[in-house]
Every structure is written in structure tokens, then in C-alpha cells.
Amino acid sequence: MDKEKFIINAFANSINGDDGAIVDGYCYSKDLFCEDVHFKRSWMSLEQIGAKAMLINISDAIVMNATPKYALLGLSLPKCLNTKQVRALQKGLLDGAREFGVQIIGGDTIADNKINISITIISKVNKKAIFRKGLKKGDLLAFSGKLGESLKGLNILFRGGKLHSKHRFIKPSLRQKFFYDIAKKVRVSMDISDGLNKDLSRMLFQNQLSVKFLKKLDKFSLNSAEEYEILFAFDKKHKAFIQNIAKKHRIKLNIFAKTTTGRYKFYGREHHF
Amino acid sequence: MDKEKFIINAFANSINGDDGAIVDGYCYSKDLFCEDVHFKRSWMSLEQIGAKAMLINISDAIVMNATPKYALLGLSLPKCLNTKQVRALQKGLLDGAREFGVQIIGGDTIADNKINISITIISKVNKKAIFRKGLKKGDLLAFSGKLGESLKGLNILFRGGKLHSKHRFIKPSLRQKFFYDIAKKVRVSMDISDGLNKDLSRMLFQNQLSVKFLKKLDKFSLNSAEEYEILFAFDKKHKAFIQNIAKKHRIKLNIFAKTTTGRYKFYGREHHF
Known part of the structure; x- marks a missing residue:
């Protein structure tokens, strides 16, 4: 069973199934960026991990023709990380956000075994949102x-x-x-x-x-x-x-x-x- | 070191530090609900876990005097869960949302070792938001x-x-x-x-x-x-x-x-x- 597909279908409704959900002129998107699923710690520095987590979420907003404004973070961090390491991850997240004018407005943190980063991006739709649906023959x-x-x-x-x-x-x-x-x-x-x-x-x-x-x-x-x-x-x-x-x-x-x-x-x- | 406190301080700015962040008449809140941190699977059914994850997030919106409208889910689910179990968790999340008129508009899912639920609630502020700050002597x-x-x-x-x-x-x-x-x-x-x-x-x-x-x-x-x-x-x-x-x-x-x-x-x- 493709569990992700099953869950996406299970929660399907008229709004979701796109890179982001559009409501009242805003676009809301949320992606996870998780250790051993999306990255290994040996592949990238913590700063690079933070920055990529932010960028891949901002990407969803851009392709819907929305300007990213705010981010909420959900961080699972291993207890073994020291202050310097947490600061490196934080720098990556903040730099990634700053590059696109995004302000981090809140979130939640827990101690766990792995680095799991969940980011919600709140974006303002530029005039009209662009969806995945609406393709015409001959396009x-x-x-x-x-x-x-x-x-x-x-x-x-x-x-x-x-x-x-x-x-x-x-x-x-x-x-x-x-x-x-x-x-x-x-x-x-x-x-x-x-x-x-x-x-x-x-x-x-x-x-x-x-x-x-x-x-x-x-x-x-x-x-x-x-x-x-x-x-x-x-x-x-x-x-x-x-x-x-x-x-x-x-x-x-x-x-x-x-x-x-x-x-x-x-x-x-x-x-x- | 209190890592959560460290991170919260690290990301502190004018908007966060409350149950939710208020921007343009909306309240945004995000909490994590994680196995072995907030619950053990032996304590509650999967349906109860889903419902509680939703309620504790909706709680943040209510205390800021905002009406919860939409939710985004970030789910880490163990591969060992079968379809019936995923459906039970889903039922809890959906019932918890429905009870407060909340529509689940999107999210992301990955396979991991534990059940980790990250929920973002988007709420509309009722007239004026109520914060933690503003207490007066004699109140x-x-x-x-x-x-x-x-x-x-x-x-x-x-x-x-x-x-x-x-x-x-x-x-x-x-x-x-x-x-x-x-x-x-x-x-x-x-x-x-x-x-x-x-x-x-x-x-x-x-x-x-x-x-x-x-x-x-x-x-x-x-x-x-x-x-x-x-x-x-x-x-x-x-x-x-x-x-x-x-x-x-x-x-x-x-x-x-x-x-x-x-x-x-x-x-x-x-x-x-």
C-alpha cells in the first residue's frame, strides 16, 4: 500500500490536492523535511538542512503564484545536538526565510531521535492563484x-x-x-x-x-x-x-x-x- | 540546557511567544503531538490520539479569541500501521476537526518509526485577539x-x-x-x-x-x-x-x-x- 497516497486520498476534499491550499486570497502549504527520509546528516551541514527545509516549502507557494510571507516551524531535535549545532540549523532556517522575505512567526519544538522539520508557509496570492488543474488540449x-x-x-x-x-x-x-x-x-x-x-x-x-x-x-x-x-x-x-x-x-x-x-x-x- | 526554551528564544520576534501568531485578522498556531513525548500508544486508541492532537491545537486558537477554520496536517506514520489503524487515526482527526467546524485543507505524510502529528490551525480572529501580555495591577x-x-x-x-x-x-x-x-x-x-x-x-x-x-x-x-x-x-x-x-x-x-x-x-x- 502506498501509505502517503492512501492518507492524501483519505483527507481529500475540494481544496487540497495541490502544492498549497488557497483560502480567502492566501495560500497555505506544509511539507515535512525529515532525517533519513529526505536527507542524511552526513550529506549536508545543519545550516544547509535548515535552508533547504525552508526553500522546498517556499517553492510550493511560488508555483501557486503566491508571495510567501510567514512561516511556522515544527522542529523535532535530537537531544545530542549542542548549542552550536542548533544555532547552525537555526541560521539555515532564518537565512532561507530572509532570502524570500519570510518572517518566522511561531512554532513548536520537541526533543526526539531525529531532525524532523515541519514548515507551514502562509503566502499572499498575487492576483490569481495557479493550480494543477485547468490544463487544456493543445497547451x-x-x-x-x-x-x-x-x-x-x-x-x-x-x-x-x-x-x-x-x-x-x-x-x-x-x-x-x-x-x-x-x-x-x-x-x-x-x-x-x-x-x-x-x-x-x-x-x-x-x-x-x-x-x-x-x-x-x-x-x-x-x-x-x-x-x-x-x-x-x-x-x-x-x-x-x-x-x-x-x-x-x-x-x-x-x-x-x-x-x-x-x-x-x-x-x-x-x-x- | 532547556532546548525548547533556547529555540523559542532563538526565533523570538515581535509576533510570536503566544499561543498563536496574529497577522491580518488571522491567528496561526502550530503544535506537535508526538508518540513517547506526549502520549504512548498503549494509553489511548488511535482514534483518541487523532482527536486529542486536533483538540490541543484548536485550544490555542480559542484562547486567543479566534474561531478555528482550517487545518494543515503533518503526519509521520510507522510503516507497521495497517489500513484499519490509519483509518482510526484519520477518524479521530476528522471528528476532532468537525466538532469545531474545522476543514482539513492539506498537509504532508511520511513513513517513520513513530506517530508524530504536527497540526497548523488557521483561525479568524473574533473582533479582537487576546494575548498573554497586557495584564494590569489589580486584575x-x-x-x-x-x-x-x-x-x-x-x-x-x-x-x-x-x-x-x-x-x-x-x-x-x-x-x-x-x-x-x-x-x-x-x-x-x-x-x-x-x-x-x-x-x-x-x-x-x-x-x-x-x-x-x-x-x-x-x-x-x-x-x-x-x-x-x-x-x-x-x-x-x-x-x-x-x-x-x-x-x-x-x-x-x-x-x-x-x-x-x-x-x-x-x-x-x-x-x-
Whole structure:
């Protein structure tokens, strides 16, 4: 049984099932970032762990076209951490928040065996929220940046190697300025957290559509999780507009598919982490 | 080192340090409810665990004079739980939410060794929020209901006994209707989660005041944690008004102290759980 899927379905209602929940002009999102599930302590410094926990949560707000404002923290911290270590984790969280103008307004802490970080982000929707649902036949599908590096980095870590502090697996690049600028022309969007193939499947399933690929994507691009690039779609008439904005922000833009009727079949090797 | 205190101080800013954070007419609160920290699985059914996790979070919203509206869940669930068990936990969470008109709008789930529940409650402030700060010299201090049963129940559990499903330790009674009715005359408030003595000390410390007790309280009343009764203060001229509302709602009202200048000295035996 896929327990996460079971639970998500169990709590499903009209509002959730997206990166965040939209209520009264605000977007609320909450993700967990947990030791031995999402990271190992040998892979990253505590400061990097704190910063990544904050960034992956802020990512959810951005892809819904909302500006993150406030954060609530839920921290489980091992008793063995010393003051210096707690301060390092805290610095990462605060720096990650500050980079996006987010204020930490509260939270709760307990002592446990592992570092588990639960973050709730409260964001203000910019004019209109963008959901995963609403895709139309003939829309172009695109993603920002370059995919694959996160999985490659993970493979290095699994082999006992180390990653540079600027490696995407350590510090994702969020594309907020680019995305806010194109938002009015975007039909649907989500962040690529479980890999393009998996996330695209979800989006297509929700919209009961399929795709025709316009280019061949390698297995790294398809299967690399925790990329935090943006998967989005738009009417083909907005292609030049979006290409121009991407150029303005120096963001690589990959228009890789076109939506068609039918049912999408998951392809490529699935990446489980 | 008291790690929780250290972290709370580390993240302190103008907004937090209360049961919830107030921003733009909304109250945001987040508490953790964790196996082997707040409960043992042998003490309560999974349904009771789910319901209590929800209620203790809703309690924070009520004491700030806010009406809880939405919840986000962060669940760590052991892989060994079967579908029936997950459904039981889910039923508890949903029933707890439904009882207060709260809609679960999103969240995240991971597989881990223990049941750790992190809940964020989004509430709408009723006219004006009530904080812990703002106490004045000469104010009367009161708490709702009767304190002590939670600690007595905990002692039974520690001795290997069982508690009735309506026992306060299993299912706290929240006093939302009473509290919303008296709110306009309430100066400061907080819920009693760590025991009257500890929580009162915090409130007095924040307000740089002390108290003169008007009656003697037994050690159970002073030290019982997880009561979720409300500790509040009001100008003595509102005494009759508050007594009347308590009578109307059939809530036992304990006006137990009067604020004075000076520094409060923690008294009685401290209850650690």
C-alpha cells in the first residue's frame, strides 16, 4: 500500500490536492523535511538542512503564484545536538526565510531521535492563484532550468561522495521572479519535487489529458526528484511572451510537450528515494 | 540546557511567544503531538490520539479569541500501521476537526518509526485577539473548570491502568462558547497546557507582575499539565458579568488570585512530563 497516497486520498476534499491550499486570497502549504527520509546528516551541514527545509516549502507557494510571507516551524531535535549545532540549523532556517522575505512567526519544538522539520508557509496570492488543474488540449508544457542534477548529486552521495554547497541537491534554485512575471499567461503549474515523469503524470491524471513529447528527454531529466524547477503549461499563443520573459531573467526554458486527449502512460524508469 | 526554551528564544520576534501568531485578522498556531513525548500508544486508541492532537491545537486558537477554520496536517506514520489503524487515526482527526467546524485543507505524510502529528490551525480572529501580555495591577485571575484530573489520569496510566474515553487526559473539554462570550471583557488569556503554576509563571513574567492568591490550590490543581482549561484575567469591575456568563454556560469559574506588583516566585512542586 502506498501509505502517503492512501492518507492524501483519505483527507481529500475540494481544496487540497495541490502544492498549497488557497483560502480567502492566501495560500497555505506544509511539507515535512525529515532525517533519513529526505536527507542524511552526513550529506549536508545543519545550516544547509535548515535552508533547504525552508526553500522546498517556499517553492510550493511560488508555483501557486503566491508571495510567501510567514512561516511556522515544527522542529523535532535530537537531544545530542549542542548549542552550536542548533544555532547552525537555526541560521539555515532564518537565512532561507530572509532570502524570500519570510518572517518566522511561531512554532513548536520537541526533543526526539531525529531532525524532523515541519514548515507551514502562509503566502499572499498575487492576483490569481495557479493550480494543477485547468490544463487544456493543445497547451504547451514547459519546465524552467535544467533537470537531472539533483539525481546525479544523490548518486554521488550514495557512493559516499560530497557535493558542493551550491549544488542543486543542497540548495535548490527557485524561479520566483520569472514565474511571477509569466503567471498571468500560465494555465497550470506545480514544482518538480518527485521527478518530472511522476509529477507530469499526476498533473495529466488530474486533468484527464495526455501529451505528445516535442523532444526526447534523458532518464535523468525524467526521473530526478527534488529539482524544484517549475512544470507549467500555457496556451501556445503565449509562447513568444514566455520565451521573452525567460530570456529577460536568463532562465533556460524547455518547452517539451503538447497536451493531447487520451490517457498518459508513465514512461522511463521511476526514481524512488 | 532547556532546548525548547533556547529555540523559542532563538526565533523570538515581535509576533510570536503566544499561543498563536496574529497577522491580518488571522491567528496561526502550530503544535506537535508526538508518540513517547506526549502520549504512548498503549494509553489511548488511535482514534483518541487523532482527536486529542486536533483538540490541543484548536485550544490555542480559542484562547486567543479566534474561531478555528482550517487545518494543515503533518503526519509521520510507522510503516507497521495497517489500513484499519490509519483509518482510526484519520477518524479521530476528522471528528476532532468537525466538532469545531474545522476543514482539513492539506498537509504532508511520511513513513517513520513513530506517530508524530504536527497540526497548523488557521483561525479568524473574533473582533479582537487576546494575548498573554497586557495584564494590569489589580486584575483578577481565573481559570475555567476544575484542574487536576489530567495529572491524576497520567498517574493511573503510569501505574499501568486505563482511562475512560471521556477522561480529560484522553479528551480535553474546550470552553469556546463561554470564552467567546466573555472575550470582550478579558484582558489576557492562555490555555493551561503545562500546568497552572508553570503557565501562570510565564504569564506573570511576561507582564512583570506578581499575584496574591485568594484561595489555596492543591498540588494537583497547580501542577496538572494538559488540562486545556483557560487561564485568564479581567478588571475586577467585570467580575459579575463573567460570573453570569459562566453560570449561563454551566462552567465552573475559579477566581483564584489578584495581580500585584513584584516578581512572582514559582511555588509548589513542578510537574515534568
